[in-house]
Amino acid sequence: MEIIHKHQLIKEYLIERIKNKELMPFDMIESENELADKFKVSRMTSRKVIDELVVLGFLYREHGRGTFVSDLPRFKDLQSFLCFTEEAALKGLAVENRIVEFYLDLPTPAIRNKLGINMNTKVWYIRRVRCVDNQTYAYEDAAYLSSVFKDCDEQILKGSIYHHLENALGINISFANQEIEAVVADKMTAELLEVSEGVPLLKISMVSYLKNGLPFEYTTTYYRSDRFKVSQSAFRSRSR
Amino acid sequence: MEIIHKHQLIKEYLIERIKNKELMPFDMIESENELADKFKVSRMTSRKVIDELVVLGFLYREHGRGTFVSDLPRFKDLQSFLCFTEEAALKGLAVENRIVEFYLDLPTPAIRNKLGINMNTKVWYIRRVRCVDNQTYAYEDAAYLSSVFKDCDEQILKGSIYHHLENALGINISFANQEIEAVVADKMTAELLEVSEGVPLLKISMVSYLKNGLPFEYTTTYYRSDRFKVSQSAFRSRSR
DNA sequence: AAGTGGTCTAGACCACGGC
DNA sequence: CCGTGGTCTAGACCACTTA
Numbered sequence A, B: 001m002e003i004i005h006k007h008q009l010i011k012e013y014l015i016e017r018i019k020n021k022e023l024m025p026f027d028m029i030e031s032e033n034e035l036a037d038k039f040k041v042s043r044m045t046s047r048k049v050i051d052e053l054v055v056l057g058f059l060y061r062e063h064g065r066g067t068f069v070s071d072l073p074r075f076k077d078l079q080s081f082l083c084f085t086e087e088a089a090l091k092g093l094a095v096e097n098r099i100v101e102f103y104l105d106l107p108t109p110a111i112r113n114k115l116g117i118n119m120n121t122k123v124w125y126i127r128r129v130r131c132v133d134n135q136t137y138a139y140e141d142a143a144y145l146s147s148v149f150k151d152c153d154e155q156i157l158k159g160s161i162y163h164h165l166e167n168a169l170g171i172n173i174s175f176a177n178q179e180i181e182a183v184v185a186d187k188m189t190a191e192l193l194e195v196s197e198g199v200p201l202l203k204i205s206m207v208s209y210l211k212n213g214l215p216f217e218y219t220t221t222y223y224r225s226d227r228f229k230v231s232q233s234a235f236r237s238r239s240r
Numbered sequence C: 001a002a003g004t005g006g007t008c009t010a011g012a013c014c015a016c017g018g019c
Numbered sequence D: 001c002c003g004t005g006g007t008c009t010a011g012a013c014c015a016c017t018t019a
Helices: A006-019 A032-038 A043-055 A084-090 A109-115 A154-158 A161-168 A187-193 B006-019 B032-038 B043-055 B072-076 B084-090 B109-115 B154-158 B161-168 B187-193
Strands: A059-062 A066-069 A075-077 A095-105 A123-132 A135-145 A173-184 A200-210 A215-224 A228-235 B059-062 B066-069 B095-105 B123-132 B135-145 B173-184 B200-210 B215-224 B230-235
Touching: A006 A043, A032 A043, A043 A059, A059 B109, A095 A154, A109 A135, A109 A215, A135 A187, A154 A161, A161 A173, A173 B173, A187 A215, A200 A228, A200 B200, B006 B043, B006 B173, B032 B043, B043 B059, B095 B154, B109 B135, B109 B215, B135 B187, B154 B161, B161 B173, B187 B215
Parallel strands: A075 A228
Antiparallel strands: A059 A066, A095 A123, A123 A135, A135 A215, A173 A200, A173 B200, A173 B230, A200 A215, A200 B173, A228 B173, B059 B066, B095 B123, B123 B135, B135 B215, B173 B200, B200 B215
């Protein structure tokens, strides 16, 4: 039985209006009091809804003026290392994966190095374009240890690889090391992402590890910078 | 005059205990009611503090069990929040700061929003090119609360602002929220960084906080992607 | 059953922005 | 001045976990 909370209804109402373009970027939405009246809730409840949509990047507030629709409801990668599908799901959005190609082959020297394997250990090469709401977000060029990702097929690649590994295969993913750079789109990547050559892209390279410390994945992803950015918090270290 | 909100005090209390390792990852913190009693606030206020720290990744909740310290602070060591000067020093390199301009002025709406200040609170605008070994690395566009960075002058800006704040002024810097994007160099930035227009740059925007939770700095830095990249580790969250 | 977090109310006062 | 968001209260009832 689904329990419908009041704040969910208001959230759906606002997200629908943003997705339908009924509310455009920089438009002001109803005030907290108006929302509260309209849905017959207290102001604390309407505020909470707006709080959540602000965190998700759909809205922003201006003290004394009002609450407005963000120009680009971009993705944020809280550093807790969620997979692409999970991040989209957090915002109530569905992912479509366009498979460019995938095949089993011997590792390149770079991949041997990153995954610490010898030249006879085959890996799955998987190249996909990740889309949300029919819009291209990222081009992903991945290599997986075939000894871990044993049953690679098209059906799985259309969904979430991480969910498959964790849920169907019972594999424990632990952590990843990432490197973040800025690059400009080359011809091939630009075509796949449906952007012009030369636009900026965030390039994130990642080696992911199992609980037992085995590196099993080396992935480079090129994110459209107009639709994606990384957020994180960091502590100041005490050292001098 | 700075207004200290009740939730700031509680936030400071919790963040300090996490930073000091008094609270370790997976430790349970006080319940919402205990926090409310301890600080003589309502439960809604103690909840709000926890909400914020959950969003920042410091804590996570488990319904019916309690609120716990997340394992994110672990990679404090790996991707510690160091200033530019410190990072260079770690590699035995010396920094030269070329001051482009600096002046005291009223805050823009964006800065008011990021720092949570009113339109009468003046901030220092500081623009510098950061060089290592006579090579340009980054262009930094910073705004500091003048109530915190009281004594801004050319001599200080040629060195490390953070060292000055911490050592000369005894200010406690706690943590920062960062957003990372990819952009291409516009004409002005390209000239300052001695690169061609259109080359990719890493744009890192940061709001830094004092120990008491006061945001005191909003800085946007454009890094040459040929000389700088971000490395970090991320842990797979245990959800699902 | 006791304690935790999750949702929600109906108020209050304050700070800010624009008219 | 009015309407906006920002903070805060002192309750309430519910859902979940653990003992």
